[in-house]
Amino acid sequence: MPEPEPEPGTVPAAAHAVSGAAIHLENLTKRFPGSSAPAVDCVNMEIRAGELVVFVGPSGCGKTTTMKMINRLIEPTSGRIRIDGEDVTGMDPVRLRRKIGYAIQQSGLFPHMTVAQNIALVPRMTGWSKARTGTRVDEMLDLVGLDPGEFRARYPRQLSGGQQQRVGVARALAADPPVLLMDEPFGAVDPITRDHLQDELIRLQHELHKTIVFVTHDFDEAIKLGDRIAVLRERSHIAQFDTPEAILTNPADDFVSGFVGAGAALKRLNLTRVRDVGVSAFPTATVDDPLQSIFDQLRTGTTNEVLLLDRHRRPYKWLRRGDLMRAKGSLARAGTLVHDTVTRDATLRDALEAVLIDNAGRVAVTGRRGEYEGVVDMETLMNSVHELLEADRLDAAEHQHLLEEQRSQQTRQEQEGCAPGEPGEEG
């Protein structure tokens, strides 16, 4: 979604960003010398252009190996990889890698180079001029939320873990590659920073639309980031490759449901935002209204409660009929203060949390500047969740059909093309 006119200070590159390239893995197999069973056994996968696909699975399942075959850090034993339709299996690996961004755990920044030198590496290698690279470095730092003036000349060891990781992503994106590979990039930072970095990645991807392959063993991270998730079992066999919603509501088998873990319905709440469910209107009044009109509203209205807004239309107090009786002409002491609100961008999980804490079981929804937009209560939340789950189930049933078709096709391919992979299975 290229913005027609980027604001000053944001990244002009986003305006002409290439959207990602599709990746096809065809019968991809890796057999390490000295081991009888292949590490990756006949993987077939189609990753669409501009999609963020997460490989998730237990450690040792071959997810990293599979990813590293895409930029040929590990050479496949057999099978093909096509990027944007072009077979890259026989291409010069160095040239291939310059078109694929690569970000790894602990950032992989070179400690003897400054932040700017690190980011400039790939553009310089691909023959960009010094001047163009210089402006690009500043753009990239802006993009990942670091002030170029402050950070350009720093060395990696002068950065926090989260900042290093941002620079790592900036370096990976510097030459504007259509494809980005990320190998547990947020595995080594603290949970709060990780959460921030994940949000940043979502924002970046929203701007750039790269094709991203993201490897992690953290299923919650996969749900949060992935457009689609490939749950891999040993030897990189695909247990399920689907949207987070479908995997949560309809895990393909025991392995996947085991990996999803307990609380799939709760995790599902993370995938839906308050703006996607109905926000109901609530009787409101503002602090400037004459007391009498508020009285009348409460007496004649269908509810016995109003939400009092302050001068900026921000939720201020919940006022009950009984409160007014005791107020004796002033609103200063009446009612209960609104202590928690959620924005329309909050996840249903956040909303549920707020509703559970509220003693009347509802929470005010606010807009960008904190102004009142509506109210969500337990009942709407419950209904929405039921509807969501029902819709997911219907989708999944439809999907199931497709999945079975795919699987039978894959089995056929395995029998034809990848027969050597089978003996390992008997052992």
Add this chain to the structure above:
Amino acid sequence: MSFWEYLGSRHEQLLADAYQHASAVLQCMVVATLLGVVIGVLTYRSAWAGDLAVTVTATLLTIPSLALIGLLIPVTGLGVAPTVTALVLYGLLPIVRNAIVGLRGVDPSLVDAAKGIGMSRPARLLRVELPLAWPPILTGIRVATQMLMGIAAIAAYASGPGLGNEIFRGISSLGSANALNQVLAGTLGIVVLALLFDAVYVLIGWLTIPRGIRA
């Protein structure tokens, strides 16, 4: 004649010897550094080749310097040739060993990153591995220089250049008036040269080790 009087009367000869001594060590160090780093680069990736290189250079170091120079004379003749050969061979061990240890010590994830962002093998070596291995290599060069300073004195035995001539002259005329002064002047000269070289290495370290990895 007191030691100071001796220095005063012979300073021209002494300075010439010191200059030759320093120049011989310097030139041999340049050759040994290039050779040592190349050997390190060629062998560090293979377990056995790297170990072989370290073992061979270590074995060379166990040969007494006097014996090595003596053995070289029939091959290379007298003068500069045996001196240079011997000094280069002795200088190799610390450099080869530190180059191999340094290159093997580079964080594998950084090498993986360098590969992953599309650096070719020569680029990886020149821009990532060698710069990161440079501090230990420089330490090796420093150690080798200190060693060669002393060993170069023995070169006078094969009519080589340097302050060793002063020492040998003194030893061969023990008992004569200036014998002690000669030995002392040669020895102190070598110590002073060694300290000067070391100071230069500290400076080189400051100038060439990037701030990001300076200890």
